[in-house]
Amino acid sequence: MNHMNAKTWDELENYQPTVMKILRQVLLKKRIAHAYLFEGIKGTGKKDIGLAFAKSMFCENLVAGYKPCEECMQCKRINHGNHPDLHVIEPDGSSIKKEQISLLQQEFSKKAMESNRKFYMIIHADKMTTNAANSLLKFLEEPSQETTAILITEHIQKILPTIFSRCQHIPFQPLPKEELIKLLVDRGVRVERAPLLASLTNSLDEAIHLNEDQWFLQARNLVLKLYEIKINQTTMDTLLFLQTDWFPFFKTREQIDIGLDMLLFIYKDLLYINLDNDTEFVYPEYTSTWQKYALQLSNNRITEQISLILEAKRRLQSNVSGPLLMEQLMIKL
Structure with missing residues (x-):
């Protein structure tokens, strides 16, 4: 999975100032939890911020102690979607199946390739089948020292309470409208059309799609x-x-x-x-x-x-x- 148009830490600070501040503190104090739950409506930058956080954990030359340098081998591999110790799981069809979680566990039982650190992200975590959620639960209960999980959801109410209670919950705010208008104009949307698009949807991708x-x-x-x-x-x-x-x-x-x-x-x-x-x-x-x-x-x-x-x-x-x-x-x- 290629993340080539990955956004930089500074860009993401415009999107989600509060979330980025929390993550900065976590990195500076080296208090990284085993699991985070990123929750918010579509288009709020959850996945991009998850990847930026991952880069900060793997990066060889952190800027100011928390920002990924974007230049080292580790950062580049994450941007190209081929880092051996970073796994992204998305629904296979309409759900995330138990097999996907089992595969992840097998991957993680091997020694980490580069360092001891492992990182995985589960997109649409609310779409896990009951079996998948139960497998994940076991996994979250016996975390190895250097494993970090990020669960991403747009529907917090569908996350099992047992999983919710083992994650640090980080809510994402909708993009400020003026920020979205600016991003749209940067992406080539006509100035007079951008405010209407930003009023109809909070998602940059959806707004660009509408505009076309x-x-x-x-x-x-x-x-x-x-x-x-x-x-x-x-x-x-x-x-x-x-x-x-x-x-x-x-x-x-x-x-x-x-x-x-x-x-x-x-x-x-x-x-x-x-x-x-x-x-x-x-x-x-x-x-x-x-x-x-x-x-x-x-x-x-x-x-x-x-x-x-x-x-x-x-x-x-x-x-x-x-x-x-x-x-x-x-x-x-």
């Missing part, structure tokens, strides 16, 4: 057009636009939900215009056009419109027909 998705780009245009018709034309025209353009495009519940989110962000922008809060705009390139609409509305009215959209999002989850929901929403707005 034709459906998403068309959806954005349709939402902006719907708002324009709603502002400048009659309710009849708005309902007609729903029939001709909107319904054929936003078909599934999930798609309608994204459409509602995109619409919601327009009203939030109107509110931010009135509050002079320009750091939060989701559609920065439209704010000057929308200024005059925003000023005609009281903040109370905009807040009311926002809660109508949120109400529609809630009703969408309870099997109301999508088209009916949209028509009612447009009339109320």
Whole structure:
């Protein structure tokens, strides 16, 4: 498994300052636990930070006593995904099987190749079968001196309490939105599109994927057009636009939900215009056009419109027909 685009320690500090501070202390005080549980939503850098932590343990020339140098043989082998004493286990199909844990135990019963240190990471640890979890439990109960485990999960509630209690729990926070916007722009996403992507998802990979998705780009245009018709034309025209353009495009519940989110962000922008809060705009390139609409509305009215959209999002989850929901929403707005 190649980790070539591995992020440096400093980059990861922007992602998860608190987590990196904890790990720095652990390394400086040489108090490395046998097992850690990294927990947080998708896209928060859990695996990257696990690899950086591993590099710090194996690195031959630590910088400042805790940062991997990225240059030595050990760091490079980890980046290339071929370090003999580092193992990453991911679900095989939909689960992590007992055989995968047994193989790991066999690997670990051999003498470590380079030093006495061994390191393993279990991605989606909540997907272990009961048998796999029980094998792992035995393994965690008799840790050899120099073995470190990192279990990674997005669903902490699915981790067995017996496993949870043997790990040091490290929660990961969602990426700050402005950090995500910056990362997206660095990756070549257009400046005016980045805030919308960062508002729809907290995962960098997912945001980049959305940005390359034709459906998403068309959806954005349709939402902006719907708002324009709603502002400048009659309710009849708005309902007609729903029939001709909107319904054929936003078909599934999930798609309608994204459409509602995109619409919601327009009203939030109107509110931010009135509050002079320009750091939060989701559609920065439209704010000057929308200024005059925003000023005609009281903040109370905009807040009311926002809660109508949120109400529609809630009703969408309870099997109301999508088209009916949209028509009612447009009339109320």
